[in-house]
Amino acid sequence: MHKYYNAVLGDLKQQLNHNDFTFFDFQLVCEDWSKNIFERPLEDFRLSTNFEVGLNIELAQHKPFDVLAHYMSYITTSTNEFYTCPPKNLKGKPIQRMCYVSDYKIKGYDKSKQSETVIKADILRYEVIYTELRKIRSSLGLSKTAEISLQTLNDKQAWHKLFTDIIKVYDAIKKIPLISEGYLLEDIPKVHAYCNKIMAADFKRNMNINTYNKLRASYKKVYNHYDRLPTNYHMVVRRKMIDKYNSLITN
Known part of the structure; x- marks a missing residue:
């Protein structure tokens, strides 16, 4: 649709999807079709x-993949x-992720690297790709047998529900904090141990379950402290997501 x-309704007259696709643009396509x-x-x-919902976020302090490289797991x-996977940029x-x-x-x-000839700014694209209808129905608050059509999606409330879902997913991603100052050295391995699935599994295999749970809880407390700091760049990205969504739904 984008x-x-x-290609047809917008000003570009090219089959590209590097820019934003607003609710108004979506309505125009629905009407035309x-x-x-x-x-x-x-x-x-x-x-x-395979229904995709996502946002383009322009970054300033960090390169997009430097931010993504800090995404460790989703709990x-x-x-x-999280896995690093193709495609790669022109330099390989x-x-x-x-x-x-x-x-x-x-x-x-x-x-910006996916569309190097078009985009000059540093753009991070964040997406949730629904691969099962039951998940989309759940996110939209529909019954287990409800049909989902363009009419269903041609509604701001549907967009609000989907945005709420992708922010909920974003918040559940365990991200190594991007903090320029105030990061205690002794806390860094604790944060990594909490976020990293393999490291957590290694701990679990080599200690009894009670000790593991106590250790895990203590590491979680340390992680939550840094994760929720306003200066953590992942929180900056989160605020940018909210601002971008508000612009898509109103413009």
Whole structure:
């Protein structure tokens, strides 16, 4: 839909998706497809699977992949590791990291390196890719058998619910803090031990469960302290996400 808007309805007249796609742009595509291209109601455009929701965030202090390299794991009922994966930039350096969960994937990449001939700013692209309808239904507050169509998504409340979901996912990512000062040396290995799935597993294998749980709880306390500092750059990115979403929904 984004590429269609840029190629047909927007000013670019090219099949690109490097820029922002606003709620108003989405509505224009819905109207054009329904009334002009396919001549069918929006209810007929049903979602099947692999639905992507994301934001482009312009960074200043850090390069996008330097931020993404600090994404270690994603913790829900289990701990899921982040992996560096293709594609790479023109110089062969990595630009993307992903985490795989049963019903969705979390993806972050350097949008500016993916589209080097188009984007000059440092843009971090953060996405949640829903791979199962049940997860999308849950995020939208729908019943287990509800159909999801363009009509469902052509609603600001639906966008609000999806944004709430991707922020919830972002908050559950265990990210090594990006702090320029006030980071105690003795706390750094504790933070890494809490965020890193392999290190946590090594601890668990080599001590009894009570000792492990106490150690894990103490490391979590240290991590939460740094994670929630306003000066942690991941919190800066979070605020940028909120600002970007508000601009997409109102412009």
